[in-house]
Amino acid sequence: MTITSAFQAAGRFTAAILCTLTCLTEISTAHADDGRCTYSTQLALPGQRDIYSAQIKRIKDAAISAYDEMGSESIAFMYKGERIELDPISFDCITCHDGISATLHDIRFKNDTGRTNNIQMVMGPHPIGMHYGSASYAKPGSLRDQVSLNNDMVLVNGRVGCLSCHNPLNPEQKHLIVGLDQSQLCLACHVR
Numbered sequence: 005m006t007i008t009s010a011f012q013a014a015g016r017f018t019a020a021i022l023c024t025l026t027c028l029t030e031i032s033t034a035h036a037d038d039g040r041c042t043y044s045t046q047l048a049l050p051g052q053r054d055i056y057s058a059q060i061k062r063i064k065d066a067a068i069s070a071y072d073e074m075g076s077e078s079i080a081f082m083y084k085g086e087r088i089e090l091d092p093i094s095f096d097c098i099t100c101h102d103g104i105s106a107t108l109h110d111i112r113f114k115n116d117t118g119r120t121n122n123i124q125m126v127m128g129p130h131p132i133g134m135h136y137g138s139a140s141y142a143k144p145g146s147l148r149d150q151v152s153l154n155n156d157m158v159l160v161n162g163r164v165g166c167l168s169c170h171n172p173l174n175p176e177q178k179h180l181i182v183g184l185d186q187s188q189l190c191l192a193c194h195v196r
Contacts, residue, residue: 044172091160156181
């Protein structure tokens with residue numbers, strides 16, 4: 005078994021565990037009454053935080069490898085004739101945050117300049133799936149270099165995803181990696 009296939013198997017195993025936990029606990033909504041995300045609540049279950057932390061470590065370690073790959077498959081679908089790839093964690097977020105199970109979010113896919121999709125707008129004003137390094141190179145002085153980003157930001161395979169701004173282990177509402185005061189979250193990537 006190669007390292008890549010081992011990572012792929014581990015990713016599928018983790019997804020299977022989380023799906024099983026969801027089914028076993030019969031969660032019918034994606035958020036608790038206090039606004040907490042069900043996924044982040046599940047991470048409080050014995051062993052789940054460790055599994056999640058190991059997955060994030062694997063993603064971050066891959067980001068500094070020569071191959072810059074997480075080693076897990078991305079989920080691809082067609083949107084306006086373009087193939088869109090999402091990392092598995094962002095895909096899991098979108099499956100709940102669709103406006104039915106949890107709060108509706110406005111999503112913009114990469115290369116969809118200013119327009120949003122109407123199939124449950126989840127990805128906000130930031131292009132999910134965009135390769136951050138390519139964008140910062142194409143817009144010098146507008147985006148920070150990838151090496152100067154906040155260590156809590158996660159770019160799966162170098163791409164923007166839900167984990168780029170949100171940390172489900174953060175107990176604060178919206179699970180942001182940094183606060184919104186004085187545009188901290190915006191300035192984590194954008195240069196004034």
